[in-house]
Amino acid sequence: MNKKIFLIAMSTLVFMSCLNEQPKNQLPEEKIYDNAQNVYINTVATLYAYFGGTNDSQGLQGTYRGVYDYNTFTTDEAMLPTRGGDWFDGGFWQSLYQHKWTPHDVALNNTWNYLFKVVMLCNCSLRNIEEHSGLLTADQKSSYEAEVRAVRAMFYFYLVDMFGRVPVITSDKVPVNEIVQNKRSEVFRFAFNELQKVASMLPNKSSNTDGTYYGHVTRPVAFFLLAKLALNAEVYSDDDWTDGIRPNGSNIFFTVGSHRLNAWQTTMAYCDSITASGYRLASNYADNFKIHNETSPENILTIPMDKVLYPTLYKYLFRSRHYNHGAAIGFGAENGSCATVSTVETFAYGTDSLDARYNLNFFSDTLRVKGAVVRLNNGDALVYKPLEAKLDLTGSAYEKTAGARMKKYEIDLTAYNDGQLQDNDIVLFRYSDVLLMKSEAKMRNNTDGSAELNMVRARVGMPARQATFQNILDERLMELMWEGWRRQDLIRFDLFTSAYDQRTPLENEYTGYTTVFPIPANAIALNPLLTQNPGY
Numbered sequence: 047m048n049k050k051i052f053l054i055a056m057s058t059l060v061f062m063s064c065l066n067e068q069p070k071n072q073l074p075e076e077k078i079y080d081n082a083q084n085v086y087i088n089t090v091a092t093l094y095a096y097f098g099g100t101n102d103s104q105g106l107q108g109t110y111r112g113v114y115d116y117n118t119f120t121t122d123e124a125m126l127p128t129r130g131g132d133w134f135d136g137g138f139w140q141s142l143y144q145h146k147w148t149p150h151d152v153a154l155n156n157t158w159n160y161l162f163k164v165v166m167l168c169n170c171s172l173r174n175i176e177e178h179s180g181l182l183t184a185d186q187k188s189s190y191e192a193e194v195r196a197v198r199a200m201f202y203f204y205l206v207d208m209f210g211r212v213p214v215i216t217s218d219k220v221p222v223n224e225i226v227q228n229k230r231s232e233v234f235r236f237a238f239n240e241l242q243k244v245a246s247m248l249p250n251k252s253s254n255t256d257g258t259y260y261g262h263v264t265r266p267v268a269f270f271l272l273a274k275l276a277l278n279a280e281v282y283s284d285d286d287w288t289d290g291i292r293p294n295g296s297n298i299f300f301t302v303g304s305h306r307l308n309a310w311q312t313t314m315a316y317c318d319s320i321t322a323s324g325y326r327l328a329s330n331y332a333d334n335f336k337i338h339n340e341t342s343p344e345n346i347l348t349i350p351m352d353k354v355l356y357p358t359l360y361k362y363l364f365r366s367r368h369y370n371h372g373a374a375i376g377f378g379a380e381n382g383s384c385a386t387v388s389t390v391e392t393f394a395y396g397t398d399s400l401d402a403r404y405n406l407n408f409f410s411d412t413l414r415v416k417g418a419v420v421r422l423n424n425g426d427a428l429v430y431k432p433l434e435a436k437l438d439l440t441g442s443a444y445e446k447t448a449g450a451r452m453k454k455y456e457i458d459l460t461a462y463n464d465g466q467l468q469d470n471d472i473v474l475f476r477y478s479d480v481l482l483m484k485s486e487a488k489m490r491n492n493t494d495g496s497a498e499l500n501m502v503r504a505r506v507g508m509p510a511r512q513a514t515f516q517n518i519l520d521e522r523l524m525e526l527m528w529e530g531w532r533r534q535d536l537i538r539f540d541l542f543t544s545a546y547d548q549r550t551p552l553e554n555e556y557t558g559y560t561t562v563f564p565i566p567a568n569a570i571a572l573n574p575l576l577t578q579n580p581g582y
Contacts, residue, residue, distance in 0.1 A: 079178045082186055089171035090190050093197050094261050096164045098349040098358030098472065103156035106204070107349060107472050107530060108360045111138070111153035112160065113204055114530045116563065119143060119383075121532040122546040123523060126365075126383045128438045129445050133382050140437055145543075145552055145560045149582055155566035161205050162215075168198035169218040192247035196263040199240040203271055206233040206282055207534060210562040210579060227576050230562075234282035238275050238300070241268045250323055254345040254471065261350045266323045270346050270475045273316035276300065277483050278538055279309035281561075288557040288580045295490060310491035317484040320346070325477040327505045332406050334476060335455045337469050344478060348471035353458070359466045362528070366452035367409070370428055374415040375457060378464035384449020388547040389527070390432040392520050395450075402506040407527045408432070408450035437548055454528045478502050478525050486518050515539065537561045557581060 078088050099105025103112040118124055119142040126139035133139060141147055147154060171194045179187050205212045210230040228236070248265040251258070275282065283293045295309035302315045328334055328344045339345060351358060364372070365382045372379025385408060390396075393404040404410070413420040413428045420428040428447065435449035442448065458468040481502050485495030495513035502525055503510060511517050522535050536542040543555045552560065559581025570576045 079174065079181065082182050085175065085178050085181055086186075086190060089174045090193050093164065093167060093171065093194065094350075096160075096167070097261070097474075098351075098356075099160075100357050100359050103153055104160050105349070105358070106474060108358060108362075110361060110365070112157050113208070114362075115142065116154070116157065116208065117530045117533040118528075120145060121536055121542070122386055122388050122549070123527065123532040124383055124385055124389065125435065125437055125449075125547075127436060127448065128440055129381060130440050132380075143437055143549060145549075145555065147560075147563060149564040149567040149570070149578060151566075154563060155568045158209065158566045158569055161201050161208075164201045165198055165205075165215060166218055168194050168201070169216060173218055188247055189249075192244035193263060195240050195244045196248060196268050199237045199244075200263060200267075200271055202233060202237040202240075203275060206230060206237060207278070208563050209565060210287070211285075211565070211577075213576070222573050223575070225573055225575060229285045230287075231283045231285050234275065234279070238272065241272050241275075242302075245269065245272070252324075254340060254342060254348045256340050260340075261348070263347070266320050266325065267347045267475065269316045269319045269323070270480065273313050273320070273480065273483050276309050276312040276316065277487060278534065279312075281538055286580075287561055288559050290558070308491070310487040313487035314484050314491070317480045317487070320477065320480050325480070327478060327481075327501065329505070331403060331506050332456070334473060335470060337456050337458045339471050339473070344476055345471070345473050346475040346477060346480075348473050351468055351471050353460070353462045353467040353469055357467075358472075359463070360455070360468050360470070360472055361466050362452055363455060363457065364464055364466050368413075368428055368430070368446065368451070370420055370422055371409070371413055371415075371451070372464070374413075374418075374420045375459065375465075377461075381446060384430075384435050384451055385432065385527075386547045387433055387435050389523065390450050392523050395432055401524050402508055403524050403527070405453075407452075407454050407524075409453045410450040452528055473529065476526075476529070478505075479522075479531070482518060482522055482525065485513055486515075489513055489515060489518065554581065 079085050097106055099109045102110050105112060107114045119126055119139060125143050126133055128134045128140065138153070172191060175187060175190050175194070182190070211227050212233055213225045214228045214233055214236045215225060245265055245268040248263065248268055249259055250265040253259055253262050253264045253267055279298045280292045280295045283298055298309040299306055300309070300312045302312055307315060325346060326343050328342050333339065334342045334344050349358060350356065351360065362383070364378065365380045366384065367379035368381045369379050393401040395404060410430050410432050413430060422428050430451055431444045431448050432450040434442070434444040436442065439445045439448050455468070455470045457465065458470060461468040481498040485498035488495035495518065499513045499518060499521060500510040502521060519535060519539055523532065533542065542561050543551055543558055545551055559579070562579050564579050564582035565576055570578065
């Protein structure tokens with residue numbers, strides 16, 4: 047979809063009719079579905095408006111207290127410290143880091159609602175495509191349906207990852223009291239099978255470049271999701287994640303083409319399919335996150351951003367910067383999130399072996415803007431202290447300056463809304479992740495994954511390393527910092543419930559119950575057929 051079509055999708059009000067029987071400001075249906083293009087706009091294109099968001103818990107990235115925050119601030123990657131009177135927020139951020147969430151958490155409930163809202167909108171779209179199929183050719187109908195089913199499967203990928211046992215709903219007409227809860231393995235297989243069925247009907251085109259397929263779920267996006275699902279097959283096939291026994295990926299099989307492959311071979315096969323689609327590493331790591339990053343040969347799926355056309359926000363840079371840092375570039379700031387000490391140590395901060403990506407990912411030490419030292423209100427230099435990050439900094443000498451801050455995206459100095467309405471597209475899936483997935487899958491399949499690991503390292507000028515599980519996990523942290531993958535990685539490596547950085551495990555956390563979030567209490571109250579995940 048080009049930017050014009052994407053703008054139409056972002057602004058339409060029609061689609062909400064699937065959630066509201068008498069929506070306000072709804073156009074007559076005969077004007078909405080009067081030709082094939084309008085059927086596409088109002089059943090398929092509108093779905094992409096929900097990939098990003100403006101309000102808390104809405105969107106896959108860009109906003110607070112949603113998918114991204116639950117996958118980042120629950121890990122050893124980053125934290126949002128309490129800084130005196132700032133950022134306590136009822137203990138929300140400390141609870142994320144300490145894994146003390148509950149079924150009654152409002153943000154968790156809102157995230158659940160957001161993910162299922164998109165699922166139900168997909169179901170509504172499929173019904174409307176069917177009802178207006180007389181306006182479509184057979185090819186149009188199958189391609190529209192394939193794209194919607196791929197989007198729905200993508201949102202089930204996030205649901206199975208975060209909540210495990212969730213209902214698989216394929217119709218927008220099912221009464222709430224008839225919605226049953228599926229086993230985690232069933233949800234996993236549903237998402238995987240749906241993507242396999244529709245992949246060949248999706249265009250084998252780049253999604254991140256401006257044009258017809260801009261922002262779409264295309265065939266390479268489906269391949270990426272299939273690789274990611276297969277890589278996590280041991281986790282997603284486990285219907286009792288608290289018994290200490292996981293299925294073995296070598297014994298989890300899929301049919302790929304005419305071949306019967308185990309989980310690791312399947313991951314490698316879909317990684318190879320992405321490579322065959324023409325993706326490659328950008329010569330410059332930072333180019334993937336520059337202001338106009340639509341030309342990246344590496345970005346597989348992004349959330350399109352345009353400060354004039356789209357309302358979608360990217361708030362994470364704003365959240366992380368010190369107040370005076372924001373003022374120095376002409377924006378506001380919230381002086382919040384930072385990297386953990388263990389993260390900067392993984393980058394070898396403070397040594398002569400500092401990873402080349404450190405200064406691309408973090409504002410650190412004495413801060414300069416356009417060559418000039420940024421000053422605190424008392425005239426002292428603003429110096430970020432990477433090794434002083436703590437969950438509660440209240441009363442510390444570094445209360446307002448502790449922690450290396452987020453830098454990853456080039457700052458769009460022409461952005462609106464304190465820099466939150468930027469022109470940098472938000473990166474969701476990247477080819478470097480594909481190489482690291484293949485490296486890991488090869489290792490899990492008892493072959494050497496060093497070649498792929500070192501392709502990623504060579505791009506940033508770092509020396510080769512032997513592929514080991516620890517080296518792969520470290521590389522994923524350094525390469526994918528601030529991109530929202532750390533929780534999933536720690537769970538797959540069986541480290542999420544361990545002690546790390548400044549976190550100590552909860553009582554009974556050794557069972558693994560916190561690797562899946564609780565089903566929100568409100569969801570169970572609405573549907574008596576839902577039961578709570580173990581441990582909550």
